[in-house]
Amino acid sequence: xxxxxxxxxxxxxxxxxxxxxxxxxxxxxxxxxxxxxxxxxxxxxxxxxxxxxxxxxxxxxxxxxxxxxxxxxxxxxxxxxxxxxxxxxxxxxxxxxxxxxxxxxxxxxxxxxxxxxxxxxxxxxxxxxxxxxxxxxxxxxxxxxxxxxxxxxxxxxxxxxxxxxxxxxxxxxxxxxxxxxxxxxxxxxxxxxxxxxxxxxxxxxxxxxxxxxxxxxxxxxxxxxxxxxxxxxxxxxxxxxxxxxxxxxxxxxxxxxxxxxxxxxxxxxxxxxxxxxxxxxxxxxxxxxxxxxxxxxx
Numbered sequence: 001x002x003x004x005x006x007x008x009x010x011x012x013x014x015x016x017x018x019x020x021x022x023x024x025x026x027x028x029x030x031x032x033x034x035x036x037x038x039x040x041x042x043x044x045x046x047x048x049x050x051x052x053x054x055x056x057x058x059x060x061x062x063x064x065x066x067x068x069x070x071x072x073x074x075x076x077x078x079x080x081x082x083x084x085x086x087x088x089x090x091x092x093x094x095x096x097x098x099x100x101x102x103x104x105x106x107x108x109x110x111x112x113x114x115x116x117x118x119x120x121x122x123x124x125x126x127x128x129x130x131x132x133x134x135x136x137x138x139x140x141x142x143x144x145x146x147x148x149x150x151x152x153x154x155x156x157x158x159x160x161x162x163x164x165x166x167x168x169x170x171x172x173x174x175x176x177x178x179x180x181x182x183x184x185x186x187x188x189x190x191x192x193x194x195x196x197x198x199x200x201x202x203x204x205x206x207x208x209x210x211x212x213x214x215x216x217x218x219x220x221x222x223x224x225x226x227x228x229x230x231x232x233x234x235x236x237x238x239x240x241x242x243x244x245x246x247x248x249x250x251x252x253x254x255x256x257x258x259x260x261x262x263x264x265x266x267x268x269x270x271x272x273x274x275x276x277x278x279x280x281x282x283x284x285x286x287x288x289x290x291x292x293x294x295x296x297x298x
Contacts, residue, residue, distance in 0.1 A: 003075075005039040008032055009047060010072045013065040014131060016054040024137060074151055076136050091118035092286055095129035096142030099225045099245060100269065104158075105142055108293040109286065117282065133272055139283055141272040142290075153278075155287075157269040158294040160242040162205050163250075164258045166190075167235040171256050179259060184210040187258075191219030191237030193228050205240040208265040229255070242267075244297065269294075 011021035012032065022029040040047050047061035057065060096105055101123060113119065122129060126143040133141045134152055147154045166174075170190065179186050184206060192215060194202055199214055206214040219237055222228055229246050232239050233254050243264070249255040271290055278284045 008035040091120045093138045095122040095138045098123040143270045147272045154270040154272045157271040159266045161264045163243040165255045166238040169235045193220045193237045193239040194218035202240045
């Protein structure tokens with residue numbers, strides 16, 4: 001059995017697509033199809049169901065991926081670490097959530113860029129970016145979740161505080177002192193604007209401050225916190241967002257915090273790299289630079 005077939009299998013499994021796997025592996029899509037067919041013929045079982053939504057692993061495919069994915073990723077990382085060509089000349093590959101990258105990270109590394117550092121940025125959910133990091137497709141990730149897998153090193157980068165916000169118009173229509181008296185019940189009829197259907201940020205705030213779960217579903221879901229803030233500013237409803245994203249709007253009075261708890265809920269950003277990757281001087285410089293500048297993020 002060819003090792004390349006297993007590497008291709010893991011890439012298809014990770015991306016959920018023959019086309020995306022071909023792009024990641026820098027080969028043609030027919031080559032990916034041929035290798036997967038070869039592997040399926042060798043094993044005597046189908047590994048993927050081809051659907052309009054992409055490549056869905058079969059039960060056997062899921063089991064195989066579970067057993068070999070980490071080993072294949074570790075092997076690729078080891079080979080890349082010792083035998084990649086011109087690694088010192090290629091751009092550094094940096095990943096993170098869109099909002100923190102736009103507002104915090106990119107301004108922080110502007111002087112490195114003007115000094116000659118080439119950077120390619122990927123935006124997305126932390127779980128996906130960490131998978132790309134482990135697979136060797138990214139060099140460093142700013143993550144909203146703490147990495148907990150072998151082969152990935154992490155350092156706490158910065159904390160973000162969360163604030164419950166509304167426009168002045170919406171805030172004026174709430175019962176005077178209602179939050180202090182009734183807690184979250186005072187907000188039950190106000191539309192919630194959320195980053196995701198599962199209310200991840202809002203749910204954490206409600207549990208920490210009110211000791212209960214938020215309403216079952218949001219009125220609006222928009223997967224960009226800057227768009228959430230714009231929607232709340234337009235008086236469509238209320239939301240919970242990181243305070244650093246809305247300091248300007250709060251400063252001008254376009255938004256008001258509905259509560260100012262002594263200890264607002266927080267989340268920690270982590271700076272993640274593959275184990276041993278900081279031996280590369282440019283990556284070590286970027287890593288140290290971000291850690292140093294994160295101390296000034298307010």
